[in-house]
Amino acid sequence: MYDFKILVVDDEEEFRNVYKLMLEFRGFEVSLASSGEEGLSFLEKEYYDLVITDLKMEGMDGTELLKKIKEKNYNCEVILVTAFSTVENAVIAMKLGAFGYFIKGQDPQILLKEIDKLLKIKELENDNKTIKSSLMSFNYLLETHSPKFKEVLRISKKAAESNANILILGESGTGKEVIAKYIHQCSSRKEESFVAVNCQVFSDGVLESELFGHEKGSFTGAFEKRIGRFEEADMGTLFMDEIGELPLNTQVKLLRVIENKAIERIGSNKSIGVNLRLISATNRNLDKEIREGRFREDLLYRINTITVEVPTLKERKEDLPILINFFMDKYQNEMKKKINKMEDGLLEMLINYDYPGNIRELKNIIERLVVLSDNGILRKRDMPSIKVSVQENPEIGSVVVLKPLREIRQTYEIKYIKLVLSRCGNNLSEAARILEISRRQLYNKLEEYGMSEQYVK
Incomplete structure (x- = not known):
């Protein structure tokens, strides 16, 4: 069955709980929000197929929430719920793009039938998406900026x-x-x-x-x-x-x-x-x-x-941005998660890694990052324990555990400061001159890295 997610927005706890009980019994995944504002914050972070919202609420009402959902293109349907049925309200709701209109006190089966109707539409859309996605995946994996891979495609076509x-x-x-x-x-x-x-x-x-x-x-x-x-x-x-x-x-x-x-x-x-x-x-x-x-x-x-x-992925690094974006879009859609940004430094880690497992490994890493993401952010802490070759720098060694750029800078800044101080006989003024910083800045660095007692007597 299609994994159908519903967000219920109502400022009355009793109604929220009734909806949750009824909808979860039918096998739907349900989230609850107590206001229109809270409902919007849910939609910022997660994908929902349907929002069921009360029309009259404190603060942002159901009509305003419906407008915001359509303005922001959240790609979910909305059913408005009200205690008072009027033709005017129903017409307004439909004009604003509501999928349906439900009156409190009616037989709940009427609401469930509307949801079933939407579920069938979504299942058909999902089937079409799967076929389209398969074709897109194939085409996307052939997009390239790499001269080596372009040559492979030329030979293959001939x-x-x-x-x-x-x-x-x-x-x-x-x-x-x-x-x-x-x-x-x-x-x-x-x-x-x-x-x-x-x-x-x-x-x-x-x-x-x-x-x-x-x-x-x-x-x-x-x-x-x-x-x-x-x-x-x-x-x-x-x-x-x-x-x-x-x-x-x-x-x-x-x-x-x-x-x-x-x-x-x-x-x-x-x-x-x-x-x-x-x-x-x-x-x-x-x-x-x-x-x-x-x-x-x-x-x-x-x-x-x-x-x-x-060629290996290491030999066609020009294509990493294309492939990273492709797999991010793929897993966002599959998992119905909205990714808004990457944490600073994460893209550099992904670009600089050599991928001994090639495209398959990149795919698995991006899937992992999307699965473990919170609040629409991909984070460095969710990277697997991978290693990157750094043979071009013999001082570092042949392999190093991949770390955030900030930690790498700090590690090698400490090493370099120690080297300069050693060459200057631990003379802070001379070391500061070579490093082109003030003596006070150098002292602060030594304090920051816990080295002041060693060099300042």
């Missing part, structure tokens, strides 16, 4: 114009499946199926059944005939992710399928022709796998007519 088998190389989390889908979308097969299978997640016997299918009764548990991924992808594209994990015996069968353009289901001798484009991907070094006897050299030659190497 490769798509042929029927050549393509091998995509890249670290885990770099978006190899996104590139595979892009190739499919750029090809003449785009109206046909794109079928993905991860070779890593299946055991040997199950993987062969997954790829080639099986006949009923061909092995214990084969209670019915199964169509494999090769048949499913006929006329379209088969994407074999983590192909470097294929066991040798399955590699032999795959080689035969590529050469003969036909498969045999497990338990059958009948040959079934397949016409598809094969795209493979791996994060393994296949040359090394061949040398160590874990991958067939002749299979590599069949799957890598064209090779595409996807």
